[in-house]
Structure formats: C-alpha cells, structure tokens
Amino acid sequence: MKKLLTGNEAIARGAYEAGVKFASAYPGTPSTEILENIATYKEDILAEWAPNEKVALEAVIGASIAGARSIASMKHVGVNVAADPLFTYAYTGVNGGMVLVTADEPGQHSSQNEQDNRNYAKFAKIAMLEPADSQEAKDMTKAAFEISEKYDTPVLLRMTTRVCHSKGIVECNDRQEAGIKDYVKNTKKYITVPAHARILRLKVEERLQKLLEFSNNTSLNYIEWHSAKIGVIASGGCCSYAKEVFGDSASYLKLGFTYPLPTEKIKEFCQKVEKVYIIEENDPYIEEQVRILGFDCIGKNLIPFCGELTPDVIRKAVYGKENPSIDYDADKVVPRPPTLCAGCPHRGLFYTLGKRKNLLLSGDIGCYTLGFAEPYNAMDYNICMGASISAGHGAQQVFSMQANSPMRAVAILGDSTFFHTGINSLLDVAYNRSNTITVILDNRITGMTGHQENPGSGYTLQGKETRPVDIEKLVKACGIDQVIVINPNDLKAVEDALDWALSLNEPAVIITRWPCVLKKFSPQDKEEFKGSFTKRCTVNTEVCVGCRSCIKTGCPAIYFDKTSKKASIGLDCVGCEVCLQVCPKQAIQKEEA
Amino acid sequence: MVKSILLVGVGGQGTILASKLLTTGLMEAGYDVKMSEIHGMSQRGGSVSSQVRYGDKVESSVIEVGGADILVSFEKMEALRWLKYLKPDGKVVVNDYEINSMPILSGKFDYPTGILEELASKVPTKVVHAAKRAAELGNPKVMNVILLGTIIRSMGLEAIDWEKIICDNVKAKFKELNLKALTAGMDLV
Numbered sequence: 001m002k003k004l005l006t007g008n009e010a011i012a013r014g015a016y017e018a019g020v021k022f023a024s025a026y027p028g029t030p031s032t033e034i035l036e037n038i039a040t041y042k043e044d045i046l047a048e049w050a051p052n053e054k055v056a057l058e059a060v061i062g063a064s065i066a067g068a069r070s071i072a073s074m075k076h077v078g079v080n081v082a083a084d085p086l087f088t089y090a091y092t093g094v095n096g097g098m099v100l101v102t103a104d105e106p107g108q109h110s111s112q113n114e115q116d117n118r119n120y121a122k123f124a125k126i127a128m129l130e131p132a133d134s135q136e137a138k139d140m141t142k143a144a145f146e147i148s149e150k151y152d153t154p155v156l157l158r159m160t161t162r163v164c165h166s167k168g169i170v171e172c173n174d175r176q177e178a179g180i181k182d183y184v185k186n187t188k189k190y191i192t193v194p195a196h197a198r199i200l201r202l203k204v205e206e207r208l209q210k211l212l213e214f215s216n217n218t219s220l221n222y223i224e225w226h227s228a229k230i231g232v233i234a235s236g237g238c239c240s241y242a243k244e245v246f247g248d249s250a251s252y253l254k255l256g257f258t259y260p261l262p263t264e265k266i267k268e269f270c271q272k273v274e275k276v277y278i279i280e281e282n283d284p285y286i287e288e289q290v291r292i293l294g295f296d297c298i299g300k301n302l303i304p305f306c307g308e309l310t311p312d313v314i315r316k317a318v319y320g321k322e323n324p325s326i327d328y329d330a331d332k333v334v335p336r337p338p339t340l341c342a343g344c345p346h347r348g349l350f351y352t353l354g355k356r357k358n359l360l361l362s363g364d365i366g367c368y369t370l371g372f373a374e375p376y377n378a379m380d381y382n383i384c385m386g387a388s389i390s391a392g393h394g395a396q397q398v399f400s401m402q403a404n405s406p407m408r409a410v411a412i413l414g415d416s417t418f419f420h421t422g423i424n425s426l427l428d429v430a431y432n433r434s435n436t437i438t439v440i441l442d443n444r445i446t447g448m449t450g451h452q453e454n455p456g457s458g459y460t461l462q463g464k465e466t467r468p469v470d471i472e473k474l475v476k477a478c479g480i481d482q483v484i485v486i487n488p489n490d491l492k493a494v495e496d497a498l499d500w501a502l503s504l505n506e507p508a509v510i511i512t513r514w515p516c517v518l519k520k521f522s523p524q525d526k527e528e529f530k531g532s533f534t535k536r537c538t539v540n541t542e543v544c545v546g547c548r549s550c551i552k553t554g555c556p557a558i559y560f561d562k563t564s565k566k567a568s569i570g571l572d573c574v575g576c577e578v579c580l581q582v583c584p585k586q587a588i589q590k591e592e593a
Numbered sequence: 594m595v596k597s598i599l600l601v602g603v604g605g606q607g608t609i610l611a612s613k614l615l616t617t618g619l620m621e622a623g624y625d626v627k628m629s630e631i632h633g634m635s636q637r638g639g640s641v642s643s644q645v646r647y648g649d650k651v652e653s654s655v656i657e658v659g660g661a662d663i664l665v666s667f668e669k670m671e672a673l674r675w676l677k678y679l680k681p682d683g684k685v686v687v688n689d690y691e692i693n694s695m696p697i698l699s700g701k702f703d704y705p706t707g708i709l710e711e712l713a714s715k716v717p718t719k720v721v722h723a724a725k726r727a728a729e730l731g732n733p734k735v736m737n738v739i740l741l742g743t744i745i746r747s748m749g750l751e752a753i754d755w756e757k758i759i760c761d762n763v764k765a766k767f768k769e770l771n772l773k774a775l776t777a778g779m780d781l782v
Contacts, residue, residue, distance in 0.1 A: 004620050109631050166654035167628040240652040312657035323659030325677040326715050332705040333674045336694035338639045560700040
C-alpha cells in the first residue's frame with residue numbers, strides 16, 4: 001500500500017513495521033511528529049513523552065535491556081542532553097534493538113544552533129544511517145533495528161529538517177512482530193564498573209571493524225554511474241539536491257550508512273572519477289574521511305559550511321550562477337515576524353517586565369523567547385533548555401557580590417521547560433540561597449512545539465488520565481519558601497508579585513497560571529478557567545484619543561488606524577483584557593463574543 | 594518533466610490542508626510527488642510556504658529560486674515576498690486578501706499599495722477574491738479549498754478525481770461545502 005508520508009511519519013511507520021514495542025521522546029522541532037505518529041499505533045507500541053531527552057533515552061535503554069525493540073527521537077540539541085547515557089550504552093550494547101533518531105537543523109529554522117550530529121556517531125562509536133527521503137526513512141528505520149541487534153550497538157538515525165518535514169510516496173508493509181527477547185542478567189555486559197568497561201571498550205573497537213566491513217558491502221551505500229568526469233559523494237537530503245544540479249553529468253556515491261564510512265567504496269569511486277565533489281550540509285564530515293584516504297576533493301573550500309544546501313545554493317557555489325528570477329520592488333514587502341498570539345498569557349508578564357529597570361531577564365526556550373522582541377524588549381539572553389534558572393542564579397550571585405549593584409536576576413521559563421531541566425536548576429537556587437526570582441509560565445501545555453501533554457497537564461501522550469504535578473508544592477519541596485501563583489492577565493497582580501519578590505532577600509518563585517490560548521481544554525481546564533476566551537474587547541472610538549498605549553502591548557488583534565488616529569480591535573480578540581488595563585482613558589470595554 | 598507549485602500565505606490560512614489534498618490527488622493520479630513545508634517555531638502569523646513538485650521522477654522536494662511554474666498566494670503581500678521563486682515565464686494566482694503583520698498593526702509601516710500592479714507588470718497575474726467567494730459559500734474557512742481549485746484549473750489537473758480526494762480527507766459534514774468551494778475556485782481562473 002502506498003502512502004504519502006513526511007519523513008517523520010515514515011520513521012513512525014518503520015518503527016511500527018519493525019515490531020517496536022516502546023518509544024519515548026521529548027518534543028522538539030523538527031522531530032516532534034515522530035513520536036506523535038508512533039503514538040497512533042496504540043495497540044502495538046507504548047509511546048510516552050518523557051520530561052527531557054536524557055530521560056527519554058534512558059527509558060528506551062531500559063526497554064531495550066528488558067528485551068524490546070525501542071526507539072527514542074529528539075532534535076539535535078536534545079542529543080546533547082541525552083549524550084551521557086548514549087556514550088555508555090554504546091559500550092554495553094543492546095538486548096532488544098535500540099535506535100536513536102536525531103533531527104538536525106541545517107538552516108536553523110527553529111533552533112539556537114546548527115550542530116552536525118553526525119559527529120555524535122563517530123564520537124560515541126555507534127552505527128549511523130542517513131535517509132534521503134520518506135521511503136528511505138521508513139526502510140532505514142527497519143534496517144537500523146536489524147543492525148542494532150546483529151552488531152549489538154545502538155544506532156543513530158540522522159535526519160534533517162527537510163527530510164523530516166518533506167512528503168514523499170512510501171510503500172507500506174505489515175508489522176513484523178519482533179517479540180520481546182528474554183531478559184538474562186549479565187553484569188559483565190551491563191555493569192559498567194571500570195573492570196568491565198575496559199573490556200567493553202575493546203569490544204567497541206572490534207564492533208567498529210565489523211561495522212566497517214558492513215559499510216563497505218551494504219547496498220545502503222551505492223554507486224550510480226553516469227559520466228566519470230565528475231563524482232559526487234553525498235548523504236541524506238543533499239543527495240537529491242545534488243542530482244537536481246548535476247543530473248547525469250556526474251556519477252554518485254550515495255551514502256546511506258555513514259558511520260563507519262565505507263572507505264573501500266570511497267576509494268573505488270574516487271579512483272574512477274576525474275573530479276570529486278562532496279555535497280554535505282554543515283561539517284566536512286565525509287570530506288575529512290576522503291582526504292584522510294588521500295584523495296583531493298572539492299568540499300568546504302567551495303560549498304557553504306552553514307545553512308541548507310538546496311539546489312540553488314549548490315548551483316551558485318559550483319557553477320557561479322543562479323537561475324534567472326524576477327526582480328521586484330522590495331519596498332512593497334513589509335516584514336512578517338512571528339508574534340505572541342492574541343490572548344497569549346505571556347503578554348501581561350512581558351509587558352510589565354519590559355517597563356522595569358535594573359533587571360537581568362534570564363530567558364529560556366519556548367514561545368516566550370519572543371519576549372526579547374519589540375515591543376517588550378524583555379529578555380537579556382537564552383542559552384538552552386532550563387538554563388534560565390541556573391544562569392540567572394550565577395548572575396545573581398555575582399550581582400550580590402557587589403555592594404552597590406542595583407541589578408536583580410529574573411529567570412523566566414515555561415512549565416514544560418521547568419519539568420525538562422528547570423527543576424534541578426531551581427534546586428541550585430534553593431540549595432545555594434541566591435535571591436534569584438524565578439517566573440514559571442504555567443500555560444498548562446507544551447506550547448511551541450504544537451501542544452504536547454507534559455507531566456503537568458494531567459494526560460499522557462496516548463490519552464490516559466494521569467496525575468498532574470503540583471508545581472507550587474514541588475517548588476516548596478525544593479526548598480523555596482516564597483511562592484505565589486497569579487493570573488498573568490491581571491497586570492496589577494503581576495506588578496505586585498514582582499514588587500514582593502524584589503523586596504525579599506531570599507529565593508522567590510512566581511507561577512503564572514493561565515492556559516495557552518490555542519489549548520484544547522481538558523475537563524479540568526473547563527472547570528478551572530470557566531468563561532475564559534469567550535469575550536472580546538472593543539474600542540469606544542468616541543473616547544479613544546489615539547495615544548497607542550494599547551498598541552504597546554504587542555497584541556496582533558489591535559490595529560492602529562492612521563486615518564482616524566484611533567485604535568481598533570479585531571475579531572481575533574479573546575478578551576484577555578491586557579489592553580483594557582493599560583488604556584489611560586478607559587476607552588476599551590469588554591463584551592460577549 | 595517535473596512541475597513545481599509554490600503555495601504561500603500566512604500561518605493559519607490553511608495552506609497545509611490545500612497542499613495535502615493537492616499532493617494526495619497527484620499521487621493517486623500516478624505521479625511521483627514530493628512536498629516540502631517548514632513548520633515549527635511560532636509559524637502562526639508568520640510567512641509560510643508549501644512546495645509541491647510532481648512528475649515521472651522527482652529528486653528534490655525543495656523549489657529553488659526561479660524554479661516554480663506557478664505561485665499561488667493566499668495573501669496579497671506574500672505573493673511579492675516569494676516572487677523570486679517563480680520562473681520568469683511562470684504565472685501568479687494571487688488572492689486579493691490582506692493580513693496585517695505586526696509592524697503594520699503597530700503603525701510602523703503601512704500595508705504596501707500597488708502590489709497587484711507590481712505583480713502584473715512582471716508576470717501573468719490572475720487576481721482572485723477567494724475570501725469573498727468563501728463568504729458567499731457561507732464559511733470563510735473554505736478559502737483554502739477555493740484556492741486549491743485555482744491551482745487545479747491553472748495546472749490543467751481537472752482530470753484527477755478530486756471529489757474522491759476531498760471525500761477521503763475532509764469530515765463528511767463539510768464534504769458538500771468543500772466540493773462547492775473547489776468548483777468555485779476552478780471557475781475563478
């Protein structure tokens with residue numbers, strides 16, 4: 001049966017067909033839909049959101065040790081979080097096959113960096129596969145489980161944004177049950193005390209030799225002969241881009257199994273072609289191997305080292321020319337930056353924070369990162385998931401060393417980010433007693449990645465009701481005595497909470513509890529937030545003086561009409577009342593939507 | 594021969610459903626199809642595109658600069674933003690519908706004037722009023738299926754069994770409405 005699937009949907013299908021029993025992940029673009037689609041196979045696969053990527057990978061490792069085929073998926077930076085268990089499971093090897101999907105982001109569509117996770121396979125000394133399209137994503141997921149079990153290794157399946165999110169036609173097959181292997185206690189394999197780990201270390205090298213032999217012989221790495229004048233070596237999505245540019249004027253060494261790289265096949269190819277081009281996004285991963293083998297090639301000296309290598313980019317680099325295109329008057333195009341939604345519960349907080357002086361606003365990863373932008377200008381930095389609290393703590397300790405420093409650190413992060421790695425950061429604040437202020441934006445869901453349930457939402461990925469964590473109690477149990485829960489749409493409550501926290505000489509936590517405007521309400525939400533999002537605000541144009549105070553809330557529902565010099569509010573308003581509270585003339589009123 | 598269709602608009606306008614229906618139809622008609630979309634960080638309210646390529650054998654899912662046979666824009670200004678992706682001998686279908694971006698809402702910029710004239714001076718341009726047509730059909734949300742209709746007619750894809758595609762992919766109670774929207778779209782170009 002043929003289906004049109006994204007790369008992410010195809011991986012899910014591959015996991016299903018391969019007989020996977022257990023899957024875990026933390027959402028992150030462009031990987032999120034992998035687990036969401038695995039979760040649809042409810043009868044056959046237990047799929048769970050984990051609080052973070054390290055936990056997800058460890059759960060998957062446990063499932064693999066217990067004998068089930070298991071898969072973890074995450075965005076590229078998630079693998080940094082999960083690196084610790086990965087490097088040790090690389091030593092022990094598996095029982096049930098284990099695959100880790102890394103979704104890399106050449107071009108940084110939704111990420112803070114552009115790291116090339118192919119380096120992780122080499123670093124951790126594990127096998128790696130790189131699908132080029134949806135069909136390969138499915139086929140290689142299945143192959144990865146075979147390789148994992150045959151060679152006793154975790155397998156890294158490396159995707160990129162375009163392969164994740166592009167659709168192609170996929171031939172689907174039935175599920176082949178792989179069963180659950182017997183669990184046999186084996187401390188020499190799984191207890192990694194130095195005496196055992198030194199032996200495992202040698203086994204890893206033996207394994208790499210076997211994998212190298214496999215790499216040289218597998219049909220996952222193949223040569224497509226056309227002209228011998230140009231030889232292109234490429235892996236993943238880059239291969240299809242290269243074919244658009246070179247067509248039949250080049251021969252191709254298409255690499256699907258990319259760690260260890262097939263040295264013999266590379267030699268054979270390079271000896272037979274006149275000129276070798278290496279087309280790869282980000283690092284010169286293949287190029288370095290080709291050069292070590294003693295072949296000259298055209299790689300990063302010509303091909304960009306960052307961004308996506310779409311056909312136009314390759315064409316320009318190789319031939320110095322671009323396709324003819326149409327020029328237009330660029331003045332007629334106004335920027336369209338992403339914005340916080342109308343009714344976003346983060347608005348009231350950032351509006352208030354942005355007006356305050358002498359605050360270091362320690363940010364984090366989520367929709368709320370947009371708090372840095374106009375009109376709020378209410379964020380100083382963001383580093384990685386969870387870092388708002390710990391980096392805020394470090395900054396506060398330095399401010400506190402200076403007797404005259406007026407500065408205070410305010411850490412800002414969402415509920416899901418708090419569960420991800422914020423809890424241990426808050427323990428640092430509580431334990432070392434800095435007077436850092438932490439604001440947890442509890443919008444009752446993991447928002448930015450498209451609404452995934454989390455430990456605070458009360459539901460599991462596969463729809464089971466579960467016990468939601470009580471953030472207030474958790475914060476107190478960490479050792480923070482000063483905690484307040486507020487509605488962030490109430491600007492006075494926000495001001496008062498900040499004043500209160502700033503007056504303290506000990507750690508304080510402010511929890512802003514209001515649902516994401518896009519959230520599908522659970523029965524509990526309907527009860528707790530009764531009547532929310534059912535009204536709208538309107539401007540009384542008789543009273544409006546055109547002062548633009550409401551415009552400064554940055555709400556996309558509010559429009560300033562230059563002709564009438566008055567504000568107006570569109571139908572996308574959901575009645576959060578932030579604008580109503582900032583209007584100095586009481587020109588905004590609320591009515592039933 | 595590979596054809597490339599570029600659908601652009603503003604996050605939330607339904608380009609994703611339109612491209613899903615389009616690619617499904619092309620697949621069932623026997624073409625090789627690839628489609629690329631970028632979704633992720635706060636695309637809501639931002640500029641979005643769906644890139645559809647079909648033919649005997651499609652390699653890249655991405656449409657390059659100067660590579661699209663047709664540019665169908667769900668929003669007026671977006672047509673110009675993406676124009677460089679059109680082949681110089683390509684054509685534009687543009688929905689005469691404005692969505693103000695944040696810099697316009699805040700009064701920093703005005704919504705640009707003369708966009709349709711600028712487009713028409715460069716390339717064959719068909720202006721459609723899909724929002725008005727959707728309102729006439731009783732549901733503003735079917736604007737995307739109306740625009741899908743314009744693509745089908747513009748690319749000569751009428752022979753594909755779109756009724757079946759729509760029935761397979763939309764809820765039963767919206768079937769009639771969407772079929773009407775599709776026909777309405779085809780009649781607009």
